[in-house]
Amino acid sequence: MDMKDASLGPSSYAVLGMVNNCGAATSYDIKRQIDQSVGNFWTFARSQLYAEPQRLAELGLLQEEQEDFGRRRRLFQLTEQGKQVLEAWLSDPGTPTTELRDMGLMKLYFSKGRPTEAIRTLARQQQEVHRTKLAEYQEMHRQLSLIPEATFGLASLRLGCLFEESTIQFWEEIEQNPPALPQKPERPLEVQEG
Template identity: 40%
Template sequence: MTPRGDNDAGLGLSPSARVILGMIALGNNTGYDIKRVVDHSTRLFWAASYGQIYPELRRLEDRGLVAGSSQPSGGRARTVYELTPMGEEALRGWLSAQDDPQFELRDEGMLKLFFSDSLPERRIENLALMRALHERKLVQLDEIARSAKEMHDGPRLTLQFGTALTQWMINWCRETETRLAKESATEE
């Protein structure tokens, strides 16, 4: 509808490729490591699965952005990846690109709220369910913040963001719940 700048800066890095390059730069150099760290850090605003990570690592190696070396620990196969100079440049290219960053939200609770005129008596319960979800997430984020001291600046900032956003969501739900409760009370 509206023409947008293509998210194609740097060297045409696919979304998953960006996470992988960044994660290797932070010292997570195996597919398994990357998956584990993503699950404990960026997962709130960027998820990734094995099905993306392993094929992407091989594609990146084909393009010369990472170099993998087989380092079996014991008898188990294990490939450790490092950034090549080209890979470092691609990462920096992406980080300094001027394109509109992709932003996408998928919130089923909001969708239910949108359609709630088909079943108004459930509105408040749905808001409470959303709030409960975010409250549980907040506990997890607090745990991460407590367990991991001495973080890098980037991860620390995004953790603060995640915490603040989650708190904001909880407040919005609670305020809307009480407002709707009042309205439906005065209507009777």
């Protein structure tokens, strides 16, 4: 099967990569691991992550085994073909540009004509949102620092911290100097000669 025809997207590669990193896992395990790692910089629909392992198994990229006892969970692991597809994707130099989805930035963009204080309030709210996320990343960094195998997670997390720090700085600047429409010069009164 030509994998280009199989329409593999970011969720496909996230699932393949997570199973490669963690070994045999249930759909729930995969989703939980993604939420705690790459889900911090790429969001996936919950339903998509639960359905994707089954789809990848149908494509021959994952192997599915059901436990014979207990909850009879379905465990997924990479097939040789799945390893090849993951390696091809990791080796592909074509990476699309970064997609930034930031609701605060969209609100700022559409704030034309709003009062200056409303823009400052938005800026303060966004600073708090990003300070909270930065604190989460810093705690994750602390925890991952204790795990020798977490070097790649730590490297990815570093960019997350830098992003949050620069975003906080951006919103601090907006709070101090909110964008405003240029003032129209007042027209001098025209004197009519009589």
